[in-house]
Amino acid sequence: MLDGTEILTSAQMRALESRAMASGTVTGLQLMERAGSAVAGQIRLRWPVPGRVTVLCGPGNNGGDGYVIARLLHEAGWRVRVLGLPAPPGPDAAQMKDRWQRIGPILPLTRAELQQGGGPHLHVDAIFGTGLTRPPTGEIAQLLRHLAGFGGDLVAVDCPSGLCMDSGAMLGQSREDAQYLLRAGLTVAFDSPKPGHLLGLGPECCGRLVIADIGLHDWRVTGADDPPAAPRPLTEAIWPEFDIPDSRRPALSAQKQAQWLSRRGSGRGHKFSHGHALVIARGIGHGGAARLAARAALRIGAGLVTICPTGSALIEHSAPPDALMRKQVNDAEDLAKMLADRRITSVCLGPGCGIDRASDLLPVLLASARAAVLDADALTALAMDDTPFRGLHGNIVLTPHLGEFARLFPDLARRLTETPDSGPAYSKLDAARDAAARSKAVVLLKGPDSVIAAPDGHAAIHSAFDIPWLATAGAGDVLAGIITGLLARGLPALDAASLGTRVHAKAARLFGPGLIADDLPDLIPQVLRDISG
Structure with missing residues (x-):
């Protein structure tokens, strides 16, 4: 599994290819040959016995790959x-089309012709690739x-057509x-994943x-003009976290996150050197969510964690x-007194x-400027x-799911639900980037495709479509606690949210089906050992 891999948008990918070709050290024809070879190699790896295959070639470079x-x-x-x-394609694709025609015919790209294939066999979708901007x-x-x-017998080049x-x-x-939803068994993309591979219908x-x-x-x-080294081996992305590059302030890479965890976990520091986190609880009978968050903050390594219910509910947390x-916080005045202690470094x-x-406690918390x-x-x-x-x-993390997001940012949520008539679609x-810029806080827009965005535009995506059992009551409370603990330890908000989401998902993968939220905090030590190596 990969961690911390950069994503490129369609425009960034086109610019990258143009820069490489403009250097004079690689041609479009060579890149097309490499791309086609990569897909053919993956097909031969997964279907080692040669069989029957229909390759569907579109009008652009994706068709040339085909x-x-x-x-x-x-x-x-x-x-x-x-x-x-x-219709004649571009010059590079035209050359590849000509090379194929020396071997065999090209039949019409129509539904009627596709249905003539007969019998089960493999299909390769090389119709539309990354650059599609209008509906087919x-x-x-x-x-x-x-x-x-066609499902599992469909291989997509770059992406399923129309996505x-x-x-x-x-x-x-x-x-x-x-009206249709292509579901490929395998998609082979080039150089970097794109946002659409990980968001929405992509996975x-x-x-x-x-x-x-x-x-x-x-x-x-x-951006060097020197020839690159030979292509690296193929790498597989199995729904990890991907970082989106931003020149202004790159987030901690997965490797640096692991180094940070290891460094902070060693040495001769005392408990306060690892931060003190507060988790605000409610009155009697409503403490479960806060306890989940507090346990997670402890397990991620906060030096101290204090749960703060009303006085009548203290016994519930014994x-x-x-x-x-445990310490009671009955009202805003009590919280203000607690936050006078500067050793308290984060609050959930x-x-x-x-x-x-x-509503009563928020003004005091915000006035304290705490993480x-x-x-x-x-x-x-x-x-x-x-x-x-x-x-x-910028050191506050908002963690809405889509329903909460719609209440906070109704105009952005509406844009997400609109049917896109052209690309790139919103x-x-x-939405997460726009929300972060508007609120001046880090926004973690949760879901099977979680997006973490900072006010400066830097962002990360964590795709968790492979762990549906994470959709369980209380899992979000655990995530909030993990991030709170990381903030207490001094990690900046974007990095705390990014690393916290990663740890949360890894813990769920480690447990597997049957997970309940209570299981997650106790899995954190094993995840930290795995991350720190």
Whole structure:
């Protein structure tokens, strides 16, 4: 599994390829040959016995890749059938088309012709790739509707045709009323994952995602004009966290996060050197969510964690863990007195807190300028305020799910639900970035495709479509506690939210199906050992 891999948008990918070709050290034809070779290699790896394959070639460079794939599979002993368009493609794709025509014919790219294939065999979708900006129409749309039923026997080049690679939306279709939804068994993309591979419908449509290096790495990292080294081996992305580069302030990489955890966990520091986190609880009978958050903050390594219910509920929190401190906070005045202690380095407000209580305590918390996680009821309390973002700052993490996001940012949420007529479509990444810029806080927009965005535009995506059992009551409270503990230890908000989301997902993967939220905190030590190596 990869961690901390950079994502490129469609425009960034085109610029990268142009920069590489402008250097004079690699040609478009060479890049096309490498791309086609990578896909053909993955097909041969997964289907080692040559069989029957239909390659569907579109009008652009994606179609050019398809002609390379057809030629190479033919040379490997496959029985290859190619469907394409009569219109001449660009110069590189035209050369690849010509090379294939020396081997075999090109049949019309129509639904009727596709249905003539007969019998079970593999299909390669090389119709539309990363650069698609408008919905497929006419004969191609009919063909894609038919192709949508092929499932595991479909290999997509770059992405399933029709999928916007900047958003994960199917252009011209709403998520609920999709006329067709291609679900590939395998998608092979090049150099870097794109946002659409990980957001929205992307994971559902792409199946197993493989990222193939075609020799662009040096230009992506440095923009150098020198020839890059030989392409690296293929790397597989199995829904990890990916970082989106931003020149202003890169977040901690996964490797640096591991080094940070190791460094902070060693040495001769005392408990306060690892931070003191407060977790605000509610009155009697409502303490479970706060206890989950507090346990998680302890397990992630905060030096002290104090749970703060009302005085009447203190007895409810007397059970283990004994390491957890308890102190009553009845009202805003009590919280202000506690926050006068500068050794308190972070606060978690929201899990099981109650909306009225969160509304009462929020002004004091914000006035203290402490690092904080605002979750659940605290987000609802914010949304009820006439000036919801007053007092927020860059060391606060907001953790809304889509429903809470819609209450806080209704205009952004509406844009997410609109049917995209052209690409790049408005994405969950765009929404999280816009929300962070507006609120001046870090926004963790939760879901199976979680997006973490900072006010300066830097962002990360963590895709967890492979762990559906994480959708369980209390899991979000644990995540809030993990992030609070990391904030207490001094990690900046973007990095705390990013690393916290990573630890949270790894713990869920480690346990597997049957997980309940109570299991997550006790898995954190094993996850930290794995991360720190």
